[in-house]
Amino acid sequence: ETGVTQSPTHLIKTRGQQVTLRCSSQSGHNTVSWYQQALGQGPQFIFQYYREEENGRGNFPPRFSGLQFPNYSSELNVNALELDDSALYLCASSSGGYGQPQHFGDGTRLSIL
Amino acid sequence: QQQVKQSPQSLIVQKGGISIINCAYENTAFDYFPWYQQFPGKGPALLIAIRPDVSEKKEGRFTISFNKSAKQFSLHIMDSQPGDSATYFCAARRGNTGNQFYFGTGTSLTVIP
Numbered sequence: 001e002t003g004v005t006q007s008p009t010h011l012i013k014t015r016g017q018q019v020t021l022r023c024s025s026q027s028g029h030n031t032v033s034w035y036q037q038a039l040g041q042g043p044q045f046i047f048q049y050y051r052e053e054e055n056g057r058g059n060f061p062p063r064f065s066g067l068q069f070p071n072y073s074s075e076l077n078v079n080a081l082e083l084d085d086s087a088l089y090l091c092a093s094s095s096g097g098y099g100q101p102q103h104f105g106d107g108t109r110l111s112i113l
Numbered sequence: 114q115q116q117v118k119q120s121p122q123s124l125i126v127q128k129g130g131i132s133i134i135n136c137a138y139e140n141t142a143f144d145y146f147p148w149y150q151q152f153p154g155k156g157p158a159l160l161i162a163i164r165p166d167v168s169e170k171k172e173g174r175f176t177i178s179f180n181k182s183a184k185q186f187s188l189h190i191m192d193s194q195p196g197d198s199a200t201y202f203c204a205a206r207r208g209n210t211g212n213q214f215y216f217g218t219g220t221s222l223t224v225i226p
Contacts, residue, residue: 031212045214104158
């Protein structure tokens with residue numbers, strides 16, 4: 001069984017640029033959630049996709065956007081990057097049912113210069 | 114506003130001792146409470162989880178105690194081992210908004226041999 005994979009593992013960008021992060025969900029999982037984890041903090045919910053539709057959003061501005069594809073893989077796009085966007089971005093997948101656990105990837109470390 | 118409050122921020126325990134991490138919440142819409150373990154450079158991994166209709170759940174050396182009236186829950190690690198040294202996060206799911214999870218700020222556990 002293949003787990004959640006994220007790419008790239010590390011990325012360096014400058015302020016104002018745009019970035020796309022990718023996530024392949026675990027086999028059989030139709031729900032993908034994205035989280036931002038600042039250094040020394042817990043993950044903060046960005047949004048969730050279920051069967052290609054956004055299914056909940058946290059307190060993040062519209063420049064954070066996403067997509068989910070028919071194979072349930074997902075992208076996180078961030079426009080107009082700011083210094084505070086520097087963080088570990090985590091993707092988690094689940095089967096979407098009640099109380100089903102989320103399985104996390106190892107994240108993409110994004111650094112903004 | 115932090116929806117799930119976690120303490121302590123850091124914890125040092127002797128090998129064989131009991132590690133206790135506490136979390137508190139306010140939102141009664143939370144319906145699922147997992148604990149995650151995170152090692153440096155890795156994503157969070159699910160350890161154990163509980164639903165609010167159960168007061169205690171045990172899996173191996175890990176036990177969750179849940180007090181619904183006090184809106185508190187805790188993780189107990191029995192016979193702590195150096196390999197348990199990691200950051201632990203409690204989380205809570207708000208079921209009426211899909212599968213959105215709120216995380217605590219984390220506890221860095223060090224188990225001394």
